[in-house]
Amino acid sequence: MSKGVETGRITTDIPARLDRLPWSRWHWLVVIGLGTVWILDGLEVTIVGSMSDALADPKTGLGLSSYDIGVAGAVYVAGACIGALFFGQLTDRFGRKKLFLITLAVYTTATVLTAFSMNPTWYFIARFFTGAGIGGEYAAINSAIDELIPAKYRGRVDVSINGSFWVGAAGGALLTIPLLDPTVIDQAWGWRLAFGLGAILAVGILLVRRNVPESPRWLFIHGREDEGEAIVRDIEKTVSDETGKRLPSVSESITIRQRKTISIPLIAKTVFTLYPRRTVLCFSLFVGQAFLYNAFFFTYGDTLTTFMGVGQVGYYIAVFAVSNFLGALILGPMFDSIGRVKMLTITYCGSGLLLGITGLTLDSYTAVTLTLMGCIIFFLASAGASAAYLTASEVFPMETRALCIAFFYAIGTAAGGIAGPLLFGKLIDDATKGGEGISAIALGYYIGAFLMIAGGIVAAFLGVKAEGRSLESIARPLTAEDSDHDDAGSGTPRAEAEVGSETATRARPTR
Incomplete structure (x- = not known):
């Protein structure tokens, strides 16, 4: 019996x-x-963004130029792309829990190695593997979260969790203030300690993560329904005891043709043939947010020090980061109430328009006013960017979920996330050599604005109304049984709708 062959059928x-x-x-x-x-x-x-000066000093750092800082960002993103694809397919094959433990271990190890960097080459390699661990996390974690969180709360939880990136960003920015103060700590050790503290935090998360169960949805599709049933019964008992409520019974069920593995060709066929509109949607969302964030944020510290003479950028980045997290936290519930399509359109187009206006008036800003404008722009953008991951994780069949997240993250990020830091790093370098002002980097703002607005327009026409709906009704599992009454109004989704914002699809190869 081949690995991908059917092993049984269950309801x-x-x-x-x-x-x-x-x-x-x-x-x-x-x-x-x-x-x-x-x-x-x-x-x-x-x-990395806050420590550009420390890393540039050949005595206390590694002698990195502005372009090298951009290269480091691009290397990190390249690692994340490759890691997402590599670990994403393993997540769908071997389970969510195994992989979210492995990817965190990869991240932790690589972060420790970064702290011990002796030269730029070592630093770049360590950054690559750190990115690989984080990229794998995106695939494993988003798929696990969506499969464990109730449909009613999935949008706000996913957006807020992805937005928690900015809690770390604010903490990292504030952390660099004492670590980069020569009166507090030797500058040759400050940046190394910062990376080391990140590894310590990762170990703490690993200890908590061991108690999170495997996805029952993944288990029953892969022939381990008894394990899945046991986990769900345990969850139900725990939730009932914690809330003091008797759980209502359910009548909905789904019949599954179990398989140990789902082939890569079948996954590719699903993404490109059965769901072409959703493929375009996810690609557009990921390219826009990847370019915007990786271009702007990876080099923002360098921008402030180079053009505005800011010596300590930590406070500026901390304020900027807080606004991003608040955007995801405050706007996140609206993706469940107002809806995915409307909120994606508003956040992408709104932030893109404001970014374009900022690019036109760059010469008029000070470090304070540019940061405040960034706070407004990214208050909107952070919620939209977080929702891009939510979209990729819920609009494709369960068997392909982790790899689809990985695929769009990798393709979108490669297109926007690698090019962005390199472009901004080059623009800053050229402006410095030519004695130009900050307006020399406006091109990067214009490109980011165009990509975000384009993503918002695509969402308006091709977005999926997934709010409050089960994952199985948004995209029918590839292994689910078809039945004659499905098309007669039972609520089971049909083939991808002719209208892009249609609420549901069935994974049936008829188009």
């Missing part, structure tokens, strides 16, 4: 039972154990 009500659960302390365990990793990502990116 299960596990998805409906998970979706009908009230919010409880158990769900907070999932959020803390899985979601806090974005704090690490924010810490990583901010440390």
Whole structure:
């Protein structure tokens, strides 16, 4: 029997039972154990962005130029892209839990190695593997979160968790203030300690994460329904005890043709053939947010020091980061109430328009006013960017979820996230050599604005109304049984709708 062959058929009500659960302390365990990793990502990116001067000094740092700082950012993103694809397919094959433990271990190890960098080459390699761990986390964590969080809360939770990146960003920015103060600590050790503290935080998260269960949805599709049933019963008992409420019964069920693995060709066919509109949607969202964030944030510290003479950028970046987190936290519930399509359009187009206006008037800003304008722009953008991950994780069949997240993250980030830091680094370098002002980097703002507005327009026409709906109704599992009454109004989704904002699809190869 080949690995991908059918192993059995079951009818299960596990998805409906998970979706009908009230919010409880158990769900907070999932959020803390899985979601806090974005704090690490924010810490990583901010440390690099804030420490451009420390890393540039050949005596206390590694002698990196502005272009090298951009290269380091691009290398980190390249590692994240490759790590997402590599670990993403393993997540769909071997399970969410195994991979979200492995990817965190990869991140931790690489971060420690970064702290011990002796030269630029070592530093670049360590940054690559740090990115690989984070990229794998995006695939494993987002898929696990969406499969464990009830449908009613999925939008706000996913957006807020992805937005928690900015908690780490704010913490990292403030952390660099004492670590980069020569009166507090030797500058040859400050930046190294910053990376080391990130590794310590990762170990703490790993200890919490061990208590998060495997996704029952993944288990029943891969022939381990008894394990999935046991986990759901345990979750139900825990939630019932915590809330003091009797859980209502459910009537919805789904019949599954179990398989040990799902082939890569079948996944590719699903993404490109069965869901072409959703493919375009996710690509547009990821390219826009990747260029905007990686270009702007990776080099913002360098921008402030080079053009505005700011010596300590930590305070500026901390304020900027707080506004980003507040955007995801405050606007996140609106993705469940107002809806995915409207909120994606508003956040992408709104932030893109403001960014373009900022590019036109760059010469008129001071460090304070530019940061405040950035706060307004990214208050909107952070919620939209976080929702891009939510979109990729919920609009494709369960068997492909982790790899789809990885695929769009990798492709979108490669297009926007690698080019962005390199472009901004080059623009800053050229402006410095030519004695030009900050307006020399306006091109990067214009490109980011165009990509964000384009993403918002695509969302308006091709977005999926997924709010409050089960994952199985948004995109039918590839292994789900078809039945004649499905098309007669049972609520089971049909093939991808002719209208891009149609609420549901069935993974049936008829188009």
